[in-house]
Amino acid sequence: MLKSLRIQRFRGFRDLQIGMLKRVNLFAGKNDTGKTAALEALYLLLRGEGVFQPPFAGVFRSVSRDGREAEIIWPWLFHDKDFRRTVTIFGSTESGDSIELRIGRPEDRSAQPELPDELRRRRYRRIQLGSAGGFAFHVIRPDQMAPLRVGVFSTHPADPRQEAIDYNRVVVKAGAEERLEGLMRKVEPSLRKLRSLQTGELPLIYADVGLKEMIPVTQLGQGFERLLDIYSELMAAECTVLLIDEIENGIHHSIMADIWKGLANAALDMGVQIFATTHSWECVVAAHRAFEATPDYDFALHRLERVDDAIRAVTYDREALSAAIKAELEVR
């Protein structure tokens, strides 16, 4: 699990440091303060060899369909579009290890540094992940550290076929189907059961909500589908990190508390670290309340804000967030 993160010269971040990461981390902040960029940095840092598959361009943002990806995506990863200065993304883990990503021009030595003796002794390796847009990507990590499986939920609509595959991965586990249905019933109380069915070319998830026949979940609310997607990924337990952009998307504030209870329990049970973004006060309050009910309050709110032309992170621990909520002070 990541305990700290430092992002240098990446997108709008000159040098962003977050020193207190928790099991579940919620990023808040005004528009254009880098919430999604922080998720992108985590994605690039943690995906390792899988960083270019699926194509990074479409993971969090709309994809250019006119073949100008190299022009539109990659140069803009650099702060102020300054390619002369290498992007560095650094994370330290709970076990005392570290992982570092460098992005830069192939001829630039700082993009592919020699390992210091200390790291060599600790059996770290520099691995070339590949290149994109004319830039080289290298990661420095312990030899035995495997790439993490990173689940991503962007603001794009979910892929129904992938949903069905994920759902099937969940329901083969004993008791998982009932648990998933129980969680989803918080969102849709009339839900009786979920089924993955193939009535056409592709499998789809159908829900029995008391109608004459089961309805494809793509025809239920956006929030239902999104949460089913997130819970399925969590319960399949094949990812170790979840990145969720605008977690409140499509979800009514009145059920945010139940959503966070479900996420908190699942993250703790499955050992998954979650990074999510939000614009919603109700979402922040619901997350705080959900983690207040857990033994360790393994949660932190990080607000990104622009101060003197740089973006910095302000982290709220339990005491600070509790006081802010009580006084109804803005935290986003």
Place this chain on the structure above:
Amino acid sequence: MALEEIRSPKQLLVEGKSGVAFFNALIRHLGLADVQIQDFGGKDDLRGFLNAFSLAPGFAAGVKSLGIVRDAESDARAARQSVLDSLAAARLPCPAQAEVFAGDRPKVGVLILPDACAPGMLETLCIQSVSGDPVWPCVEDYLRCVAEKAGHAPKPLDKARIQAFLASRERPGLLLGHAAQVGYFPWDNPAFERVKTFLRQM
């Protein structure tokens, strides 16, 4: 839901809704339009409030002056020390001298009411300002009579005294903050000088 946001570089933290209304009236009287007032709740909430407030959007970038006003209650020295401890916990400047601003971005000042030494509260200060009013002896007589007949005095007595005084106005029944807004306290009375000096330093 309307959340409190930082809109001004000068922030004054006061105790409770009554304090907010009172100080709003006073800063309007002084023409200090750029002072924004925040309610930190009760004395036991100040530590948490300062912690959260110092993290709030706009604090680091925008707040240049921070004033904190608290009642002395039974011990002015202990009240001031409690505020200083809360400031230190929030990693904010701790002014060495009472009622003098110190530090930088923000500069911080602490005002204990009714003054830096005596026990009491905002009501005590307001009483000092109206104790020359012709009806004041009636207020004292009334509360003396109450104590005799009931066998005990109301606590805190200064809250009862100010309510009894406000009951004598043309519009009875106003709470202290509202009374300040309709002009029932004489701002030019010497009792308010320390407070006005403090606010003008912000």
